[in-house]
Amino acid sequence: MRVGQRPRMRLDRRGVEAVPPAAMVAAEPAPRRRVVAEPAYLIFAVAEAEGGRLSRHERQVLGAARRLADPGGGAVVLVAPSLAEDAGAAGADRLLSLAAAERYDLEAATALLAAAAARYSPRHVLFAENEGGGDLARRLAARLGAPFAAGVEALSAREAVCPCRARRAELRLAPPFLLSLAPDRAAPHVGPAHEASPLDPPAAGAVRRGILTAAPLPVTAAEVPLAEAGLVVAAGNGVKDFAGFLRLCSALGATPGASRVVCDAGAMPRAAQVGASGTVLDALAYVAFGIAGAPQHLQGLGRVEHVAAVNTDIHAAMIARAELAIVQDARRVMPALLALLEAGG
Amino acid sequence: MRAVVLLSAGRHPLSARPAPVPVEMQAIALARGLGADVAGLHAGAPDLAVREALGQGMDRVTVLRIGEADDAVAALAAALAADPPDLVLAGNRGRGGEDSGLLPYLLAEALGWPIAANAVALAAAAEGLAVIQARARGARWRLVVAPPAVVTVHPAAPPALPFAYARARRGRIEEQEGRSAPLVPRVAEERPYRPRPRVIGVAGGGSAAERLRAATEVAGGGRVLVDPPPEEAARELLAWLRALGFSRSADE
Numbered sequence: 001m002r003v004g005q006r007p008r009m010r011l012d013r014r015g016v017e018a019v020p021p022a023a024m025v026a027a028e029p030a031p032r033r034r035v036v037a038e039p040a041y042l043i044f045a046v047a048e049a050e051g052g053r054l055s056r057h058e059r060q061v062l063g064a065a066r067r068l069a070d071p072g073g074g075a076v077v078l079v080a081p082s083l084a085e086d087a088g089a090a091g092a093d094r095l096l097s098l099a100a101a102e103r104y105d106l107e108a109a110t111a112l113l114a115a116a117a118a119r120y121s122p123r124h125v126l127f128a129e130n131e132g133g134g135d136l137a138r139r140l141a142a143r144l145g146a147p148f149a150a151g152v153e154a155l156s157a158r159e160a161v162c163p164c165r166a167r168r169a170e171l172r173l174a175p176p177f178l179l180s181l182a183p184d185r186a187a188p189h190v191g192p193a194h195e196a197s198p199l200d201p202p203a204a205g206a207v208r209r210g211i212l213t214a215a216p217l218p219v220t221a222a223e224v225p226l227a228e229a230g231l232v233v234a235a236g237n238g239v240k241d242f243a244g245f246l247r248l249c250s251a252l253g254a255t256p257g258a259s260r261v262v263c264d265a266g267a268m269p270r271a272a273q274v275g276a277s278g279t280v281l282d283a284l285a286y287v288a289f290g291i292a293g294a295p296q297h298l299q300g301l302g303r304v305e306h307v308a309a310v311n312t313d314i315h316a317a318m319i320a321r322a323e324l325a326i327v328q329d330a331r332r333v334m335p336a337l338l339a340l341l342e343a344g345g
Numbered sequence: 346m347r348a349v350v351l352l353s354a355g356r357h358p359l360s361a362r363p364a365p366v367p368v369e370m371q372a373i374a375l376a377r378g379l380g381a382d383v384a385g386l387h388a389g390a391p392d393l394a395v396r397e398a399l400g401q402g403m404d405r406v407t408v409l410r411i412g413e414a415d416d417a418v419a420a421l422a423a424a425l426a427a428d429p430p431d432l433v434l435a436g437n438r439g440r441g442g443e444d445s446g447l448l449p450y451l452l453a454e455a456l457g458w459p460i461a462a463n464a465v466a467l468a469a470a471a472e473g474l475a476v477i478q479a480r481a482r483g484a485r486w487r488l489v490v491a492p493p494a495v496v497t498v499h500p501a502a503p504p505a506l507p508f509a510y511a512r513a514r515r516g517r518i519e520e521q522e523g524r525s526a527p528l529v530p531r532v533a534e535e536r537p538y539r540p541r542p543r544v545i546g547v548a549g550g551g552s553a554a555e556r557l558r559a560a561t562e563v564a565g566g567g568r569v570l571v572d573p574p575p576e577e578a579a580r581e582l583l584a585w586l587r588a589l590g591f592s593r594s595a596d597e
Contacts, residue, residue, distance in 0.1 A: 048481075050481070050482070050484075051590040052590065053589075053590050055481075060544065084590070104486065107459075130481045131462075131463050131478075131479055131480045131481050131499070132480055132481055134446070134462075135462040135463065138445075138446060138447050138450040138462075139450060139460070141447055141450065141451075142447070142450035142451050142453065142454040143454065147531075148445065148447055149445075150438075150444070150445035150446055150447065151444075151445075153541055154541055161541075162445075163444065163538055164442070164443050164444050164445075164535070165356065165361075165441055165442065165444070165535075165538075166355075166356045166357065166358040166361070166440045166441045166444065167358055167444075167538050168356070168358065168361055168537070168538050169535050169536065169537055169538050170535070170536055170537070170538045170539065171443075171531075171533045171534070171535055172533060172534045172535075172536060173531065173532060173533035173534070174532070184543040184544050185541070185543065185544065186544060187544050208457075208459075209459075210458065210459020210460075210490060210491060210494065211459050211461065211488050211489070211490050212472050212473060212489040212490065212491055213472075213487075213488070213489045214486055214487070214488045214489075215486065215487055216480075216484060216485070216486050216487075217477065217484075217485040217486060217487050219483060219484060219485050224482075224483035225483060228482055228483035229482065229483055230482040230483070230591075231586070231591055252586070252591070253591065254591075255483075284482075284589065285586065285589050285591065287582065287586075306585075306589055307567075308582060308585055310578065310582075314569070314571060319569065321567075322567045323567040323568070323585075324567060324568050324570075324581065324582070324585045325567050325568065325569040325570065326569075326570045326573060326578045326581065326582070327569065327570065327571045327572055328570075328572060328573060328575060328578050329575075332575040333575045333578045333579055333582070335575075336575035336576050336578065336579040337578075337579035337582055337583065339579075340576070340579045340580065340583060341583070
């Protein structure tokens with residue numbers, strides 16, 4: 001029999017008739033939101049939330065913020081533009097929404113963060129150490145003259161560790177006011193969702209204008225390096241029509257990738273190869289057409305969160321790895337998808 | 346147009362010998378691409394890494410001599426305010442010092458100039474200077490800043506100019522006394538770097554087998570559609586992509 005809640009099998013040698021313990025019989029409690037009504041202190045976690053969604057890195061920042069907040073009864077405030085998903089499940093107790101207009105206005109966003117920090121006086125403000133979050137963190141550090149730890153690799157309530165001297169040394173210090181967390185250094189929040197109740201945003205202070213205009217540039221997805229791409233569509237041996245495949249990629253706004261077999265055959269450039277001897281992806285989503293999923297190929301998907309696969313073989317490793325697996329010939333699905341996109345979805 | 350590139354005392358990550366920081370050399374190439382008159386500026390003791398920078402497209406470097414415990418920002422800000430250029434370029438992270446990437450921001454704050462981070466290209470625009478900025482996931486933003494401005498350079502910028510030994514010999518290093526202001530020491534312990542394991546999958550819960558499953562498979566198993574008509578398969582794929590937020594790019 002199984003003993004206790006843990007899913008580990010143990011031998012019970014007592015010889016007693018196997019009666020399941022009460023804890024096992026009890027019904028699963030209904031999912032309830034954890035509420036921190038009177039927080040002892042606040043921890044800010046700042047996210048860009050590109051496309052209204054928290055990235056993996058930003059969920060890790062929220063997880064790290066929870067680790068700073070939980071021991072002392074603090075609350076985590078997620079500072080982000082309006083979200084399309086549940087911030088409570090990612091571990092946010094409060095939600096401080098930034099107006100959409102401030103998305104591209106870095107100086108206004110800095111002023112608003114400074115005003116929020118002055119009004120709510122959080123104990124720490126956490127950022128994701130990437131191009132956007134790292135920039136905002138340093139702007140705020142310079143503006144407030146506050147201590148800042150960059151690219152923190154280990155974080156607890158007592159100490160933060162960040163690399164220095166060309167990564168040959170590391171600094172151990174008490175967590176300063178501002179921190180930016182390196183990717184894959186903290187676990188995201190698991191467990192019950194938090195309430196994510198809204199906080200009212202503070203009135204923005206004076207903004208010094210030096211950046212006159214800021215706007216995103218349209219980037220052709222085919223020109224984005226594979227390692228940086230957000231959506232990768234890859235072709236394997238099950239694909240024969242590569243002109244159609246590239247048309248499909250540009251219609252989807254995806255970066256084209258390929259398996260080793262296809263690159264060896266010369267049908268796709270070597271730079272498009274995904275896998276151990278090609279590029280290891282950091283994409284949000286990956287669609288595999290006609291790829292069986294050799295271990296060396298699956299290594300290249302190490303950090304991809306969402307995988308879809310189209311393959312004729314239901315026992316292919318790629319079908320087992322995929323979140324959406326379609327057992328069908330890629331040569332028939334690709335033209336159908338292209339026709340659907342050209343018809344306007 | 347006059348551009349100043351901030352040079353730091355870089356160290357090679359493997360040998361720890363003086364070596365120029367690659368992203369600062371890329372900054373020199375960007376400034377020369379603008380047709381600017383480029384000079385280097387370094388605060389601290391004269392360093393071999395700074396001399397090597399002369400070989401990669403610069404004729405002169407000014408070294409502001411300050412002590413170990415002095416604030417580089419104060420010395421740089423005083424020198425730049427005395428003779429303001431149109432553009433100050435820096436790497437987005439140093440390599441060999443504290444490597445926090447904070448100095449350009451503190452300098453911009455001290456000078457009251459705007460700062461644009463992570464540039465991969467620069468161009469003259471009607472209202473000022475156009476900066477193409479690298480963002481996460483290969484995205485790019487176009488910022489226009491009013492000079493004088495501080496711009497930090499991203500490693501995705503075009504490669505540096507090739508090293509020319511004769512230029513490095515010919516270049517001049519001018520030494521000056523820098524303004525000395527004591528730096529508030531940081532309460533931190535410095536130790537040799539220790540690589541730490543990265544988080545994979547969902548850590549913190551379950552048995553080792555569960556953590557392995559979380560790291561290698563999709564939690565809860567995926568949906569499998571067996572032999573759907575191709576049209577239905579296409580609709581399912583598109584709906585899946587839309588749910589992940591790729592509708593915008595699909596509409597373009």
